Amino acid sequence: MTTILKINQLSLCLRYAGISxxxxxxxxxxxxxxxxxxxxxxxGAGKSMLxxxxxxxxxxxxxxxxxxxxxxxxxxxRLTPTQRRGLLGSEIALIPQDPMTALNPVRRIGQQLTDTxxxxxxxxxxxxxxxxxxxxxxxxxxxxxxxxxxxPHELSGGMRQRVLIAIAFSCKPRLIVADESTTALxxxxxxxxxxxxxxxxxxxxxxxxxxxxxxxVVAKICxxxxxxxxxxxxxxxxxxxxxxxxxxxxTRALLKATPRxxxxxxxxxxxxxxxxxxxxxxxxxYDRRIRDSVDA
Amino acid sequence: MVNMRPDPSFxxxxxxxxxxxxxxxxxxxxxxxxxxxxWLAPHDPxxxxxxxxxxxxxxxxxxxxxxxxxxxxxxxxxxxxxVYGTRIALVVAVIAASLACLLGTVLGLCAGFFGGKVDLIxxxxxxxxxxxxxxxxxxxxxxxxxxxLHAVIxxxxxxxxxxxxxxxxxxxxxxxxLDYVASGVTIGLxxxxxxxxxxxxxxxxxxxxxxxxxxxxxxxxxxxxSFVGLSVAADTPSxxxxxxxxxxxxxxxxxxxxxxxxxxxxxxxxxxxxxxxLKQVIxxxxxx
Numbered sequence: 001m002t003t004i005l006k007i008n009q010l011s012l013c014l015r016y017a018g019i020s021x022x023x024x025x026x027x028x029x030x031x032x033x034x035x036x037x038x039x040x041x042x043x044g045a046g047k048s049m050l051x052x053x054x055x056x057x058x059x060x061x062x063x064x065x066x067x068x069x070x071x072x073x074x075x076x077x078r079l080t081p082t083q084r085r086g087l088l089g090s091e092i093a094l095i096p097q098d099p100m101t102a103l104n105p106v107r108r109i110g111q112q113l114t115d116t117x118x119x120x121x122x123x124x125x126x127x128x129x130x131x132x133x134x135x136x137x138x139x140x141x142x143x144x145x146x147x148x149x150x151x152p153h154e155l156s157g158g159m160r161q162r163v164l165i166a167i168a169f170s171c172k173p174r175l176i177v178a179d180e181s182t183t184a185l186x187x188x189x190x191x192x193x194x195x196x197x198x199x200x201x202x203x204x205x206x207x208x209x210x211x212x213x214x215x216x217v218v219a220k221i222c223x224x225x226x227x228x229x230x231x232x233x234x235x236x237x238x239x240x241x242x243x244x245x246x247x248x249x250x251t252r253a254l255l256k257a258t259p260r261x262x263x264x265x266x267x268x269x270x271x272x273x274x275x276x277x278x279x280x281x282x283x284x285x286y287d288r289r290i291r292d293s294v295d296a
Numbered sequence: 297m298v299n300m301r302p303d304p305s306f307x308x309x310x311x312x313x314x315x316x317x318x319x320x321x322x323x324x325x326x327x328x329x330x331x332x333x334x335w336l337a338p339h340d341p342x343x344x345x346x347x348x349x350x351x352x353x354x355x356x357x358x359x360x361x362x363x364x365x366x367x368x369x370x371x372x373x374x375x376x377x378x379v380y381g382t383r384i385a386l387v388v389a390v391i392a393a394s395l396a397c398l399l400g401t402v403l404g405l406c407a408g409f410f411g412g413k414v415d416l417i418x419x420x421x422x423x424x425x426x427x428x429x430x431x432x433x434x435x436x437x438x439x440x441x442x443x444x445l446h447a448v449i450x451x452x453x454x455x456x457x458x459x460x461x462x463x464x465x466x467x468x469x470x471x472x473x474l475d476y477v478a479s480g481v482t483i484g485l486x487x488x489x490x491x492x493x494x495x496x497x498x499x500x501x502x503x504x505x506x507x508x509x510x511x512x513x514x515x516x517x518x519x520x521x522s523f524v525g526l527s528v529a530a531d532t533p534s535x536x537x538x539x540x541x542x543x544x545x546x547x548x549x550x551x552x553x554x555x556x557x558x559x560x561x562x563x564x565x566x567x568x569x570x571x572x573x574l575k576q577v578i579x580x581x582x583x584x
Contacts, residue, residue: 055481055482056481057478057481057482085484085485085486086484087484088481088482088483088484089482089483089484089485090484093482093483094479094482094483096475096478096479096482098475101474101475101476102475102476102478102479103476103479104476104479104480104494104497104498105476105498105580106497106498106500106501106579106580107493107494107497115480115483115485115493116483116484119483119484119485119489120484151580153580164479167479167483
């Protein structure tokens with residue numbers, strides 16, 4: 001199995017008004033081709049920031065301090081903006097979090113679907129529309145011809161998310177970053193959408209970095225999973241292994257904190273405060289080491 | 297909600313928006329009047345007949361049948377002059393407003409999208425520009441360029457691009473932070489493509505409102521400049537010239553002012569309604 005994405009010692013901080021706050025602390029992550037890799041962590045763990053770093057949509061205040069993001073053997077951080085733009089949409093794509101806002105409200109679905117097709121596959125307008133229609137069929141949108149002529153507000157949230165999935169898969173990219181892609185959907189739609197993503201992923205052989213805070217979602221869709229906290233990867237491994245034999249204390253706490261219908265609520269334990277604060281102090285310790293090594 | 301009804305056609309939606317209907321009516325009246333002026337006007341607008349000067353409207357006892365709304369100091373037909381005045385009003389409205397819109401939109405998009413130094417420079421220029429009193433500035437400009445219709449148009453463009461620039465800049469700044477622009481980045485669109493494909497379409501409803509309001513303003517400004525004698529030559533029929541002449545005899549023959557003032561109000565109100573109505577029809581967001 002070949003490696004499609006290899007992140008090595010990636011550190012990133014946010015700088016504003018002279019204050020600098022480290023968000024990612026020496027991240028190492030490997031995604032093989034054809035695998036769905038879950039990235040699980042609580043709010044503020046840095047999981048979305050990692051996705052944004054891969055996609056080059058970091059906020060302006062973010063500064064990458066060190067490390068590499070190797071995609072297919074080339075370091076993305078070394079590429080020129082034009083080279084990176086060439087990869088985005090064609091080789092690396094995004095399934096965004098919120099289907100309500102991620103589509104342009106004043107452009108028809110057809111126009112938005114054909115953007116990538118025209119840009120990367122150089123299809124002409126008619127071929128692009130035909131292809132867009134096929135794509136909508138693949139994501140199970142009924143009446144795809146009509147949907148092409150509709151505006152985003154005329155579609156339901158689930159349908160919009162399907163359109164976004166169609167856009168992400170449109171150029172058969174080799175890596176898709178799914179940033180909380182099912183969080184904004186209700187549970188039943190979430191199931192359908194997850195199944196759809198998995199099907200498309202299997203048939204196209206695309207790798208997916210699936211960012212989520214929901215371990216239930218990870219169990220459904222992921223092959224391997226990495227647990228992130230305070231900008232550090234605590235543990236990586238196959239999903240079955242992580243779920244059955246978690247090595248890190250935080251992973252165990254996280255699994256216990258997941259509500260499950262087959263367990264009584266007495267077995268449900270929130271993550272202990274001491275654990276969170278010890279992880280945070282480890283993060284501070286990391287920052288101190290970096291500072292010392294820079295000073296020395 | 298999933299809208300199961302097919303998208304109603306554009307024409308259908310316009311017909312169900314009273315403001316748009318009224319606005320289109322006003323605009324078509326103005327256009328037809330301007331184009332068909334030679335056939336609509338009962339007399340030559342420049343033809344003088346001193347025997348028939350200051351004729352009152354035809355329903356007054358001293359009125360003449362051939363001059364429906366009376367004549368001015370030189371015996372020229374009021375209706376004919378107003379009809380020909382429409383040409384000047386419309387030309388100024390369309391050309392000046394479009395050019396001001398173009399200039400202001402381009403600069404506003406750049407300022408809002410690129411930010412930083414570009415924004416700083418453009419915004420400061422706009423601030424300085426807007427601190428001048430508009431009418432005074434236009435009079436000075438026309439005085440420098442030289443009187444005439446082209447000077448009026450240039451003056452309006454130079455003064456009023458700031459209106460577009462400010463609003464477009466602010467809206468661009470709002471739009472570019474929205475998720476769909478970030479999505480655009482992730483499918484590999486360049487900055488220019490983001491600006492033109494993603495952000496500009498979101499500004500169209502706004503631009504239509506601004507443009508039609510600006511057309512109204514341009515008509516008023518042309519009238520003001522005609523009024524102070526800095527637009528077209530004094531004998532050329534324009535609404536401003538007519539109002540200016542009417543003002544001199546307002547105590548003796550108040551009806552001279554009536555028609556041109558009505559036309560002015562009619563067109564400005566109509567154009568504003570057109571802007572509001574079209575915004576409703578075009579904007580898929582405010583359309584439900």
